[in-house]
Amino acid sequence: MKRRDLIIIGAGPAGLSAAIEAAQYGLDVVVYDENALPGGQLFKQIHKFFGSKEHRARERGFRIGQQLLEEAGRAGVEVVLGAQVIGLYDGLIVQVVRGDRIERVRANAVVIATGASENMVPFPGWTLPGVIGAGAAQTMANLHGVRPGNDLLMVGCGNVGVVVAYQMLQAGCRVQAMIDASRAIGGYGVHAAKVARTGVPFFLGHTILQAEGDGKVESATIAQVDERWQPVPGTEKTFAVDTICLAVGLTPATQLSRMAGCTMVNLPGLGGLVPATAQNGATSVPGLYVAGDAGGIEEASSAMIRGRLAGLAAARRQGFADSQAAESRGQELHESLDRLRGGPFGERIRAAEELMHKALEKEAACQTA
Ligand SMILES: Cc1cc2nc3c(=O)[nH]c(=O)nc-3n(C[C@H](O)[C@H](O)[C@H](O)COP(=O)(O)OP(=O)(O)OC[C@H]3O[C@@H](n4cnc5c(N)ncnc54)[C@H](O)[C@@H]3O)c2cc1C
Numbered sequence: 532m533k534r535r536d537l538i539i540i541g542a543g544p545a546g547l548s549a550a551i552e553a554a555q556y557g558l559d560v561v562v563y564d565e566n567a568l569p570g571g572q573l574f575k576q577i578h579k580f581f582g583s584k585e586h587r588a589r590e591r592g593f594r595i596g597q598q599l600l601e602e603a604g605r606a607g608v609e610v611v612l613g614a615q616v617i618g619l620y621d622g623l624i625v626q627v628v629r630g631d632r633i634e635r636v637r638a639n640a641v642v643i644a645t646g647a648s649e650n651m652v653p654f655p656g657w658t659l660p661g662v663i664g665a666g667a668a669q670t671m672a673n674l675h676g677v678r679p680g681n682d683l684l685m686v687g688c689g690n691v692g693v694v695v696a697y698q699m700l701q702a703g704c705r706v707q708a709m710i711d712a713s714r715a716i717g718g719y720g721v722h723a724a725k726v727a728r729t730g731v732p733f734f735l736g737h738t739i740l741q742a743e744g745d746g747k748v749e750s751a752t753i754a755q756v757d758e759r760w761q762p763v764p765g766t767e768k769t770f771a772v773d774t775i776c777l778a779v780g781l782t783p784a785t786q787l788s789r790m791a792g793c794t795m796v797n798l799p800g801l802g803g804l805v806p807a808t809a810q811n812g813a814t815s816v817p818g819l820y821v822a823g824d825a826g827g828i829e830e831a832s833s834a835m836i837r838g839r840l841a842g843l844a845a846a847r848r849q850g851f852a853d854s855q856a857a858e859s860r861g862q863e864l865h866e867s868l869d870r871l872r873g874g875p876f877g878e879r880i881r882a883a884e885e886l887m888h889k890a891l892e893k894e895a896a897c898q899t900a
Pocket residue numbers: 540541542543544545546563564565566569570571572573576578579580581614615616617644645646647666669690691694695784822823824825829830831832833834
């Protein structure tokens with residue numbers, strides 16, 4: 532069986548950053564991605580990122596992806612596309628499907644950076660063609676140049692909802708309405724304002740009741756919700772739409788961390804069930820790290836720093852980065868992550884991290900009892 536210093540699963544911002552960092556210290560690194568294109572979510576993100584300059588705000592996502600790929604190439608990282616990892620076993624054995632072959636490769640360390648999947652909400656008619664995830668709409672329009680529909684209803688006004696709604700307007704769709712059960716817009720104000728300026732109405736405190744249509748979506752009915760998020764009779768409104776985009780959150784891809792036997796914790800603030808990790812991504816399985824959305828939903832900016840931290844930790848574990856400079860580099864990355872999570876948008880993450888540490892302390896206490 533082949534052996535590698537470091538195997539990274541997922542070539543999104545977290546995985547590529549982990550690879551670049553580790554390769555700089557001389558590790559032999561391979562990145563597997565099941566997609567035909569590397570870059571994860573970045574390659575469909577045509578908008579300018581938010582946040583601070585230190586965290587690449589005002590740069591467009593796909594350009595950041597291109598830069599990461601070039602950097603990975605210069606650092607000597609091997610990126611293998613069309614390679615789906617289907618197994619991760621004890622002793623850090625990775626099982627990967629490439630074409631019609633299944634290979635098993637042993638690693639000294641593994642970083643799981645498999646991202647997240649979009650949440651769905653079930654309602655009458657939700658299986659009709661025309662009900663899609665907002666991320667799917669973004670992939671169709673920005674990667675394949677295909678408009679998902681002509682008249683859209685966007686369900687969810689968080690970052691994904693407002694960003695994708697604006698991109699659908701740019702693609703020539705009509706966004707008939709934006710709705711959210713919450714009474715506040717969760718997405719960054721700058722993107723919400725861009726959508727609102729085009730005249731798209733926002734219905735906050737509203738939910739979708741049903742999708743109607745004969746074999747495909749032809750209309751959607753929404754209603755106001757009360758303080759217990761129950762529909763208020765008599766407040767229904769129907770919109771003639773052919774597409775309903777769901778932007779109702781993401782769930783970390785934890786299949787591989789669960790398969791590897793990582794200790795898991797349920798933290799709604801991070802998107803649900805996640806592997807318990809230290810800030811450098813180390814899980815309860817020695818040599819196994821998690822970075823990016825696979826360890827809790829955040830953003831590409833933090834996925835890149837979390838990736839770098841995991842790559843550095845994997846290098847240090849194998850004795851590749853035991854210099855004072857590497858020590859300072861770790862410190863610098865931790866501080867950068869803290870600054871990123873320092874603002875009001877980081878509050879959810881900080882609270883979830885605190886719960887994670889409490890869960891870990893409790894587990895340690897149980898093991899020693
Ligand atoms: C519409 C939208 C707008 C956004 N805007 C911003 C923004 O402005 N700023 C910002 O910072 N963030 C933004 N984000 C969030 C950002 O895109 C994600 O947080 C980030 O991409 C997460 O990076 P990642 O590397 O963890 O995962 P991903 O980018 O999802 O990459 C995961 C990779 O893993 C691969 N993979 C998964 N499973 C396997 C497997 N079993 N085997 C092999 N490969 C596998 C996938 O193919 C994928 O390439 C946005 C997200 C969306 C959806």
